[in-house]
Amino acid sequence: MSPFPVLRLLDAEHYTPGPVLAEQLGVTRASISLALKEADALGVTVHSVKGQGYRLDRAIAWLDEASVAQAMGEQRRYFDLKLYDEIDSTNTALMAAATTGTPSGLVYAAERQTAGRGRRGRRWHGELGGTLMFSLLWRFNLGVADLSGLSLAVGLAVARAVERLGVRGARLKWPNDIVCAEGKLGGILIELSGDALGPSAVVIGIGLNLHLPETARQSLDQAAYDLQSLGYAGDRNALLAAILAELSILLPEFEQRGFAPLALEWEARHAMQDGRAYLHLPNGEVVEGIARGAAPDGALRFETPEGERRVHAGEVSLRRAL
Secondary structure, three states, X not given: OOOHXXXXXXXXOOOEOHHHHHHHHOOOHHHHHHHHHOHHHHOOOEEEEOOOEEEEOOOOOOOOHHHHHHHHHHHHHHOEEEEEEEEOOHHHHHHHHHOOOOOOOEEEEEEEEOOOEOXXXXXXXXXXXXXXXXXXXXXXXXXXXXXXXXXXHHXXXXXXXXXXXXXXXXXXXXXXXXXXXXXXXEEEEEEEEEOOOOOEEEEEEEEEEOXXXXXXXXXXXXXXXXXXXXXXOOOHHHHHHHHHHHHHHHHHHHHXXXXXXXXXXXXXXXXXXXEEEEEEOOOOOEEEXXXXXXXXXXXXXXXXXXXXXXXXXXXXXXXXXX
């Protein structure tokens, strides 16, 4: 059996006997023992004491649909939230759902993704209970070409949400990273399908670090940080609700007016605004220049000795010049 039902019955303060767990779940004590042996693979340490039972090494604040709905208030009418203990990829699952005519507003959030993906095919790593990973299906009456700049607009919604929750220091990095001075806080993955003239179905994947242990940071190939270290004291339910609430406002605005009205606000939050940077292009070319901000269509305005270049998202990487 999956370890998730057992883990949900445990806490970090009290031992729960195996027979009690088995009775509550309607399984054998051997099934409980086998399930908890898989907890290590989830990054969870379970203490076991003979005669007393099992206890978590750290508390896990689980995602909860009712808590998210309550925190969203009236905005919850725009969304249909589905929670999963484990899924291969929320983005992949929602892309499949989009082909069946599923309406706008469906949200998949997961405690663990076995094949979670970031931009450029990177794997998304997260500690159980320490990351927020979800995807949103949204339909636009726009063609694919008219959705340029959407990832920047979504990043702005995330930045607004975390700031509204009291987090200071979260910034944006073109085209789809959430960062701070110490490293990357999270990222956005946009996948879309549709006709050239519309309509379009878009899956917006968002991943954010709430708590990132030092061992996890050291295993990554880039500097990373977490929201709790920036002072966020809330849980993932409140964070998910805040982001969805902001998206319920921003996405309809984007459909009506595009990214252009958001460009100045985005630039004010851009971590690399007017800073020297290196642009790594798909052909291996590296260009040094100054990141001047976002064009009305979301392209990066990059100043070089030969003049300003407009660079669109894709297999392009922007890195700060040391």
